[in-house]
Amino acid sequence: MSLRSSLATFVGNSSHFVLKDILHRGGTSLPGKLAIKIDPNVMTSLAEKYDVILITGTNGKTLTTALTTRVLREKYNNVITNPSGSNMMQGITGTMLTAKPKAGEKPIAVLEVDEANVEEVARQLKPKAFVLTNIFRDQLDRYGEIYTTYEKILKGIRLFPEATVIANADSPIFMRGNLPNPKVYYGFNHEEASGDMRAPYNTDGVLSPTDDSILHYHFMTFANQGYYFSKTDDFKRPELDYAITKLNKLTPSYSNFDIDGKPFQIEIGGQYNIYNAMAAYSVGRFMGVSESQIKHAFESNAQIFGRQEAVKVGDKDVTIVLIKNPVGANQVIQMMSTDDQPFSLIALLNANYADGIDTSWIWDADFESLADTNMQAISTGGERYKDLYVRIKMAGYGDQPVHEDLTKIVEAIEAQPTEHVYVAATYTAMLQLREQLKQKGYIKSGMEG
Amino acid sequence: MADYKLQTAHLYGDLMNTYGDYGNIIALSYYANLIGVDVETQVISLEDDFDDTAYDFVLFGGGQDYEQMVVTKDLPGKSEAIKRYIENDGVFLGVCGGFQLLGDYFVLADGTRVEGIKAMMHYTLNQTDSRFIGNVVIEDPTNGDVYRGFENHQGRTFLDAEERPLGMVKQGNGNNGEDGGEGLVYKNTYGTYFHGPILTRNGNLTLRLLQTMLERRYPDVDWASQIAQLEPEFF
Ligand SMILES: [Zn+2]
Numbered sequence: 001m002s003l004r005s006s007l008a009t010f011v012g013n014s015s016h017f018v019l020k021d022i023l024h025r026g027g028t029s030l031p032g033k034l035a036i037k038i039d040p041n042v043m044t045s046l047a048e049k050y051d052v053i054l055i056t057g058t059n060g061k062t063l064t065t066a067l068t069t070r071v072l073r074e075k076y077n078n079v080i081t082n083p084s085g086s087n088m089m090q091g092i093t094g095t096m097l098t099a100k101p102k103a104g105e106k107p108i109a110v111l112e113v114d115e116a117n118v119e120e121v122a123r124q125l126k127p128k129a130f131v132l133t134n135i136f137r138d139q140l141d142r143y144g145e146i147y148t149t150y151e152k153i154l155k156g157i158r159l160f161p162e163a164t165v166i167a168n169a170d171s172p173i174f175m176r177g178n179l180p181n182p183k184v185y186y187g188f189n190h191e192e193a194s195g196d197m198r199a200p201y202n203t204d205g206v207l208s209p210t211d212d213s214i215l216h217y218h219f220m221t222f223a224n225q226g227y228y229f230s231k232t233d234d235f236k237r238p239e240l241d242y243a244i245t246k247l248n249k250l251t252p253s254y255s256n257f258d259i260d261g262k263p264f265q266i267e268i269g270g271q272y273n274i275y276n277a278m279a280a281y282s283v284g285r286f287m288g289v290s291e292s293q294i295k296h297a298f299e300s301n302a303q304i305f306g307r308q309e310a311v312k313v314g315d316k317d318v319t320i321v322l323i324k325n326p327v328g329a330n331q332v333i334q335m336m337s338t339d340d341q342p343f344s345l346i347a348l349l350n351a352n353y354a355d356g357i358d359t360s361w362i363w364d365a366d367f368e369s370l371a372d373t374n375m376q377a378i379s380t381g382g383e384r385y386k387d388l389y390v391r392i393k394m395a396g397y398g399d400q401p402v403h404e405d406l407t408k409i410v411e412a413i414e415a416q417p418t419e420h421v422y423v424a425a426t427y428t429a430m431l432q433l434r435e436q437l438k439q440k441g442y443i444k445s446g447m448e449g
Numbered sequence: 450m451a452d453y454k455l456q457t458a459h460l461y462g463d464l465m466n467t468y469g470d471y472g473n474i475i476a477l478s479y480y481a482n483l484i485g486v487d488v489e490t491q492v493i494s495l496e497d498d499f500d501d502t503a504y505d506f507v508l509f510g511g512g513q514d515y516e517q518m519v520v521t522k523d524l525p526g527k528s529e530a531i532k533r534y535i536e537n538d539g540v541f542l543g544v545c546g547g548f549q550l551l552g553d554y555f556v557l558a559d560g561t562r563v564e565g566i567k568a569m570m571h572y573t574l575n576q577t578d579s580r581f582i583g584n585v586v587i588e589d590p591t592n593g594d595v596y597r598g599f600e601n602h603q604g605r606t607f608l609d610a611e612e613r614p615l616g617m618v619k620q621g622n623g624n625n626g627e628d629g630g631e632g633l634v635y636k637n638t639y640g641t642y643f644h645g646p647i648l649t650r651n652g653n654l655t656l657r658l659l660q661t662m663l664e665r666r667y668p669d670v671d672w673a674s675q676i677a678q679l680e681p682e683f684f
Pocket of ligand 1: 467511512543546601602644
């Protein structure tokens with residue numbers, strides 16, 4: 001380590017101490033900032049000590065990172081990871097600076113990386129593996145296009161042709177780019193590969209990487225994912241190294257499925273989270289963790305971070321979920337469809353900067369399919385309640401109650417006809433809801449759990 | 450079972466579908482169902498032919514640059530049929546990319562000129578490092594109706610002397626931020642940059658389009674009085 005790097009490390013460490021202990025904030029980004037200022041390459045010298053696994057993609061990074069860390073800790077004593085939200089260069093630097101790896105075996109760093117930062121982070125960290133979850137269009141992503149996003153990721157991977165790419169093979173975009181790297185593919189094989197369908201109108205990224213023809217599918221899981229093939233050449237989804245072979249039971253709070261014929265369970269609902277579990281499983285196997293160790297990691301009781309949160313409001317069991325784009329909203333609706341109890345849904349829409357100022361995405365979300373769930377009542381609210389009200393009306397639910405004023409939202413929750421209530425909210429609407437729940441004493445903090 | 454049926458073609462609906470464009474079909478179906486009319490929708494994409502006699506409504510939405518280039522290569526095979534549909538007074542809605550592609554040409558962010566299908570002669574230039582993003586309000590000069598929407602486009606579109614805009618801008622940028630026009634009307638063809646789907650938010654316009662479609666398909670029915678019973682959404 002150069003003198004400069006040592007100094008940077010020292011500054012990083014001490015500023016973390018100051019921040020964390022005096023300001024009582026999770027200071028993961030400021031120490032990184034200081035250290036980078038003193039030595040822009042501080043990471044390179046730090047990274048040499050680690051086996052680095054980078055996890056990137058639009059959705060599922062956080063859960064995949066948490067699950068992967070848990071899986072690896074079954075076998076390894078020395079696994080560090082970055083807290084959710086610290087997935088830019090500074091946050092990652094902060095994580096690595098403040099980690100105190102034990103002497104002995106080489107420590108592993110499991111790092112969630114923002115798609116746009118993969119090249120910069122990879123260059124410094126020389127990853128052993130890249131994990132790719134999926135790429136969807138994200139309204140909040142400053143109108144980034146999926147192929148542009150993937151190109152940014154490719155730039156990072158191309159620096160290290162010897163690194164292993166562990167990718168969701170059900171996502172066709174990952175077959176672009178002709179990477180020479182060794183690959184591990186995971187996906188779904190729970191249905192007969194016999195059908196022939198095209199993706200619904202409202203799906204991104206359905207062009208064949210070989211000739212830009214429209215992909216066909218033997219079966220689809222959600223969005224553009226599934227067993228795709230081309231009708232104009234012999235392109236098709238590659239063979240899977242690890243596959244979901246059966247879905248045994250899906251509920252809002254857990255999913256039970258077979259991986260290559262053996263049963264596993266994760267303590268969080270939603271089919272999309274099974275993809276995240278598959279990514280963690282694949283990394284585990286790649287790193288020599290046994291099937292039974294992975295099974296144990298999945299089933300251990302520790303809370304894993306998800307996009308849903310349970311709160312008791314009076315006699316109501318309330319599940320709060322964040323929605324921000326059509327793919328995410330459809331995942332939430334899919335998760336609700338696995339609920340075998342009657343429930344009510346309150347959907348809250350704001351259009352501030354953090355929500356996305358364009359509300360037109362609500363027309364791309366499949367609210368129509370709520371008809372196939374046990375939903376007993378639906379109502380809308382938030383600053384843009386009118387947009388959502390009309391959306392829900394046109395989805396076939398007619399006139400429905402609206403909650404214009406979120407200061408009365410807790411009473412509205414208490415007045416729902418079912419014991420179980422889902423509240424799906426965009427980001428700032430969720431903050432407003434949490435503030436109300438806090439004022440009524442149902443949760444402690446308005447900002448985060 | 451409804452006795453009446455409208456057929457909709459969602460042109461390249463699997464490639465050109467950004468920002469809620471499909472909402473236009475949801476709104477149309479919603480009002481149609483209220484007066485006992487079914488709306489069926491087919492995606493017409495790369496592998497399909499466009500039959501200009503088969504449809505009562507065509508939606509052509511916006512897309513990402515990559516998909517838009519793939520569509521541009523496929524369009525020459527369909528453009529004659531699309532032109533016939535438009536010239537025969539078919540109801541057509543082009544949003545953003547779909548609006549641009551109906552015209553003479555457009556210029557990409559990197560300066561490349563891409564030929565449109567030239568059903569009309571408007572053209573679209575690019576602007577460097579900026580986009581028109583935000584709420585738009587326009588007024589229809591033919592009837593004083595106000596339309597609300599959300600625009601999000603880099604292209605600046607200029608109408609040909611024979612075309613007229615859908616409305617004059619009260620708030621926002623419109624076609625090019627210069628001449629005060631938004632969108633385009635030619636026969637029963639409408640172009641717009643409204644992504645906050647224009648037909649969901651502006652029920653008056655939706656009902657006018659619906660009436661035109663129904664009168665073309667079922668000329669012997671009094672559609673005007675049935676449609677007059679409907680309450681158009683406006684927000
Ligand atoms: Zn657009």
